[in-house]
Amino acid sequence: MRELINWLAEPIRSFPIFTFLFFMMMRYYKVVGTKKFGYWGLAISIPVVAWFCADPNFLAIILWPDNIPINIIIIMLTFLTWLSLYKCAENDKRIEAGECPIEALPENREKVWAWPNLVYTELFVIIATTIFLVVWAIIFKAPLEEPANVTWAPNPAKAPWYFLGLQEMLVYFDPWMAGVVLPGVIVVGLIAIPFIDTNPKGNGYYTFAERPLAITSFLFGWLVLWIYLIIVGTFLRGPNWTFYGPFEYWDFHKVVADYNVNLSEYVWIKILNVPMPKNLVLREIFGIIGTVAYLTVLPFLSLKTKIGKELYAKSGTIRYYIFVFLFIIMMSLPIKMVLRWLINLKYIVALPEWELNL
Amino acid sequence: MSEKGLAQKVRETQVWKSIFRHGPPDNARNRASVVAGNVFLHLHPIKLKKSGVQLGYTWCMGGLTFFIFLALTVTGLLLMFYYRPTAEYAYNDIIALKEHVPLGIMREIHRWGAHAMVITVWLHMFRVFMTGSYKPPREFNWGIGVILLVLTLLLSFTGYLLPWDQLAIWAITVGSNMAKATPFMGHGGPGAALAQIGDFVMVSDKNDVRFQLLAGRFVGEPALLRFYILHCVFIPLVVGVLIAIHFWRVRKDGGISAPL
Numbered sequence: 001m002r003e004l005i006n007w008l009a010e011p012i013r014s015f016p017i018f019t020f021l022f023f024m025m026m027r028y029y030k031v032v033g034t035k036k037f038g039y040w041g042l043a044i045s046i047p048v049v050a051w052f053c054a055d056p057n058f059l060a061i062i063l064w065p066d067n068i069p070i071n072i073i074i075i076m077l078t079f080l081t082w083l084s085l086y087k088c089a090e091n092d093k094r095i096e097a098g099e100c101p102i103e104a105l106p107e108n109r110e111k112v113w114a115w116p117n118l119v120y121t122e123l124f125v126i127i128a129t130t131i132f133l134v135v136w137a138i139i140f141k142a143p144l145e146e147p148a149n150v151t152w153a154p155n156p157a158k159a160p161w162y163f164l165g166l167q168e169m170l171v172y173f174d175p176w177m178a179g180v181v182l183p184g185v186i187v188v189g190l191i192a193i194p195f196i197d198t199n200p201k202g203n204g205y206y207t208f209a210e211r212p213l214a215i216t217s218f219l220f221g222w223l224v225l226w227i228y229l230i231i232v233g234t235f236l237r238g239p240n241w242t243f244y245g246p247f248e249y250w251d252f253h254k255v256v257a258d259y260n261v262n263l264s265e266y267v268w269i270k271i272l273n274v275p276m277p278k279n280l281v282l283r284e285i286f287g288i289i290g291t292v293a294y295l296t297v298l299p300f301l302s303l304k305t306k307i308g309k310e311l312y313a314k315s316g317t318i319r320y321y322i323f324v325f326l327f328i329i330m331m332s333l334p335i336k337m338v339l340r341w342l343i344n345l346k347y348i349v350a351l352p353e354w355e356l357n358l
Numbered sequence: 359m360s361e362k363g364l365a366q367k368v369r370e371t372q373v374w375k376s377i378f379r380h381g382p383p384d385n386a387r388n389r390a391s392v393v394a395g396n397v398f399l400h401l402h403p404i405k406l407k408k409s410g411v412q413l414g415y416t417w418c419m420g421g422l423t424f425f426i427f428l429a430l431t432v433t434g435l436l437l438m439f440y441y442r443p444t445a446e447y448a449y450n451d452i453i454a455l456k457e458h459v460p461l462g463i464m465r466e467i468h469r470w471g472a473h474a475m476v477i478t479v480w481l482h483m484f485r486v487f488m489t490g491s492y493k494p495p496r497e498f499n500w501g502i503g504v505i506l507l508v509l510t511l512l513l514s515f516t517g518y519l520l521p522w523d524q525l526a527i528w529a530i531t532v533g534s535n536m537a538k539a540t541p542f543m544g545h546g547g548p549g550a551a552l553a554q555i556g557d558f559v560m561v562s563d564k565n566d567v568r569f570q571l572l573a574g575r576f577v578g579e580p581a582l583l584r585f586y587i588l589h590c591v592f593i594p595l596v597v598g599v600l601i602a603i604h605f606w607r608v609r610k611d612g613g614i615s616a617p618l
Contacts, residue, residue: 137466179536
């Protein structure tokens with residue numbers, strides 16, 4: 001059983017499983033977003049987690065002090081994702097029946113005094129948080145390792161947990177993409193959200209039915225890409241950034257076959273059976289054409305689909321192109337992951353001479 | 359003492375009245391005064407929609423982030439009394455903090471609080487997205503929020519170096535090596551090779567963005583000082599200003615979001 005979970009946890013299998021579960025959750029959010037589902041989920045997950053924790057290798061990694069925050073965020077996120085879907089489902093059922101969302105009911109629109117209604121809630125939350133932080137601080141000492149030594153690097157050298165999604169991206173992209181361009185696009189893309197999403201519905205209340213595309217694409221990036229990669233980077237990457245299953249001991253001598261091939265080598269050598277051209281641009285021409293086509297042709301192709309047509313009519317040319325551009329940049333990560341697993345693809349465009357690898 | 363309780367007597371003293379100019383908040387007039395007349399409480403509106411005070415709606419993550427930010431400011435100030443940002447003293451000061459300060463959990467609260475703030479900021483953004491609260495008229499405030507999120511991560515990242523242990527310098531080495539690969543601005547990034555006139559290299563490891571960040575070619579003492587100033591003074595000041603704008607705009611854009 002533990003062997004099976006170790007085997008399933010490898011990104012090549014766990015990523016498709018996680019993606020599938022995510023889309024099932026969005027498809028059947030009205031089933032997920034019920035109290036019954038919530039109670040059953042809790043009842044099943046407690047013994048499962050307890051069984052996981054019975055393993056010393058698993059326990060060692062989740063109890064490592066700097067990993068406590070990621071445990072906390074996983075637990076909170078599971079609950080809050082369920083809570084928001086529950087609230088979405090409640091409101092969507094009401095909206096379907098021609099009623100207003102719960103937040104718009106007259107008793108909820110009613111104005112109440114900040115003192116005591118808001119101030120006392122805040123006081124309670126502040127006291128609870130203070131107790132929580134103090135208890136956390138007493139149980140777990142802040143880590144302090146040996147003094148800094150520039151001549152000896154620990155293995156693995158990991159960034160803080162909230163950056164491990166980016167560090168995990170380094171497996172699939174070069175630093176200029178994983179560390180600079182993609183984070184930049186994430187920040188700019190987040191700021192751009194209100195200007196791209198012109199749907200006036202769902203402002204100030206939970207709903208999924210009135211904004212399915214916005215919620216699905218945001219949650220895909222947030223849960224499936226960002227949080228999933230952090231979990232992999234935190235719990236499943238050991239020495240040399242090699243994959244280790246949740247129950248696997250971090251053996252420094254684990255050997256992994258790692259033989260990745262560039263697209264240009266595939267085309268020139270394996271398919272056309274000729275030596276690689278000397279001219280750099282000619283050598284990488286297929287990858288360059290592919291990348292440019294990905295960024296320019298896809299937005300037009302997407303216009304042929306039903307969703308694309310509707311969105312274009314609603315949001316106009318500029319908004320539509322920015323949305324599709326951000327979306328395909330986001331999707332470049334899962335695409336690159338799948339290509340790596342299927343055909344051991346290293347770079348689509350490999351120009352180490354210009355430090356330009358894609 | 360027979361007719362009036364002690365609390366009532368205290369309320370009637372000149373000292374009490376000089377601090378709190380209104381009576382107990384048990385009627386409409388005083389409930390308005392208590393919020394409007396207090397510099398801390400006046401961040402709140404006097405009255406607000408009921409949906410905006412429900413924990414199930416707001417998850418209280420934004421307010422919690424602000425509270426943790428304040429807690430980090432206080433614990434951080436206390437830590438500054440014991441800490442010198444030099445390669446010679448930094449690590450030993452942390453050891454001393456651990457061994458000689460009785461009941462010392464300030465470093466623990468500061469460190470776990472920093473992680474908690476990252477969590478609450480992320481969950482705040484998650485909630486704001488799920489309730490569509492970034493939609494007009496709150497687009498600008500969403501943008502301020504995203505910048506605050508980035509600054510929270512930078513605060514946490516710069517603080518990570520200060521204990522000056524193996525965890526610190528190697529986490530920062532991994533992180534700052536990415537800056538080396540910035541297109542055109544890092545010496546290991548695409549486009550840097552183009553910035554060359556004859557033998558004169560314009561972007562090298564002695565002047566690129568990583569050098570500016572670390573004040574050197576590797577994580578050394580100048581980087582420690584730079585991160586210390588960024589962590590304790592520069593970023594908190596910027597964050598403080600942006601928090602003021604963020605809160606101001608929450609109020610000006612109509613308070614906590616609710617159905618139109």
